[in-house]
Amino acid sequence: MATATYPPPPPYYRLYKDYLQNPKSAPEPPPPIEGTYVCFGSNYTTDDVLPTLEEQGVRQLYPKGPNIDFKKELRSLNRELQLHILELADVLVERPSQYARRVEEISLIFKNLHHLLNSLRPHQARATLIHILELQIQRRKQAVEDIKRRREEARKLLKESIATLDGN
Amino acid sequence: MDIISQLQEQVNTIAALAFNTFGTLQRDAHPVKLSPNYPDPPPPSNPTEDPATAAGNVSEQPKLMTAALVKAAKQFDALVAALPPAEGGEDVQLKRIAELQAENDAVGQELQRQLEAAEKELKEVQELFGQATDNCLNLKRPD
Numbered sequence: 001m002a003t004a005t006y007p008p009p010p011p012y013y014r015l016y017k018d019y020l021q022n023p024k025s026a027p028e029p030p031p032p033i034e035g036t037y038v039c040f041g042s043n044y045t046t047d048d049v050l051p052t053l054e055e056q057g058v059r060q061l062y063p064k065g066p067n068i069d070f071k072k073e074l075r076s077l078n079r080e081l082q083l084h085i086l087e088l089a090d091v092l093v094e095r096p097s098q099y100a101r102r103v104e105e106i107s108l109i110f111k112n113l114h115h116l117l118n119s120l121r122p123h124q125a126r127a128t129l130i131h132i133l134e135l136q137i138q139r140r141k142q143a144v145e146d147i148k149r150r151r152e153e154a155r156k157l158l159k160e161s162i163a164t165l166d167g168n
Numbered sequence: 169m170d171i172i173s174q175l176q177e178q179v180n181t182i183a184a185l186a187f188n189t190f191g192t193l194q195r196d197a198h199p200v201k202l203s204p205n206y207p208d209p210p211p212p213s214n215p216t217e218d219p220a221t222a223a224g225n226v227s228e229q230p231k232l233m234t235a236a237l238v239k240a241a242k243q244f245d246a247l248v249a250a251l252p253p254a255e256g257g258e259d260v261q262l263k264r265i266a267e268l269q270a271e272n273d274a275v276g277q278e279l280q281r282q283l284e285a286a287e288k289e290l291k292e293v294q295e296l297f298g299q300a301t302d303n304c305l306n307l308k309r310p311d
Binding site: 066067069070071074075078081082085088089092106110113114117120121122123124126127129130133134136137140141143144147148150151154155158 | 170172175176179182183186190194237238241244245248249251252254257258261262264265268269271272275276278279282283285286289293
């Protein structure tokens, strides 16, 4: 079975021979890509935004608006789902040939549920970022306090040692 | 797992329970009588052979499955209640992030200053220590 060897590293490393002595003699790293780019033959975009339901051709059941009360909407969608499942059971008993419409409605509710949950993700990302920043600030303040304390201790020790040496 | 992933998993679980319920009912239901002229089908010869009917009679299974469905729906409600309160909107969060970044920069600079001062003092102490030891060694009479 023929196996291919790994490709060699790109030859740019020769340009960085004197990087330690003169950081400006070597080329800068490439700037970050903006917009769309092609990777292994397929297109990717750097602007990751959740497409709205209308763009996917799905009716939106929960109200649009700047601030959505996620908990209330999730709970009401859950109730709708349960009602529709019951409706489907009823239809199967009485008018079995009309199941398709009910199944469509149930899948519509599921799509809305998932879209609502996905739209919570950016909010979660920002909340995580806030949490991380707060933790980092707390750690840095702690480090500053530690350094101050150690410097004080070192100064005190030096003074004491000078006192002992002078005493001799 | 974070709360949103749990909610998504719960939605998928409810969907799976729903179609399993309907599929099982459809598979195990008695055939419908189309006309009174057709004779009834022969009763199943050995009920204990068929594991589906042995596990729970045709009347037991819907109860169990619907109980599971309702339990899953209640769990979804509990998870929704466990969501953290949505404090403000996107702008409030972005403003808070900007504030925290500014504070982080300030504290970072303070940390850098303290670090540089501490390193300077360390160098001084090391130099003095070197001098002291040199003096000690030089005062020793070579014998």
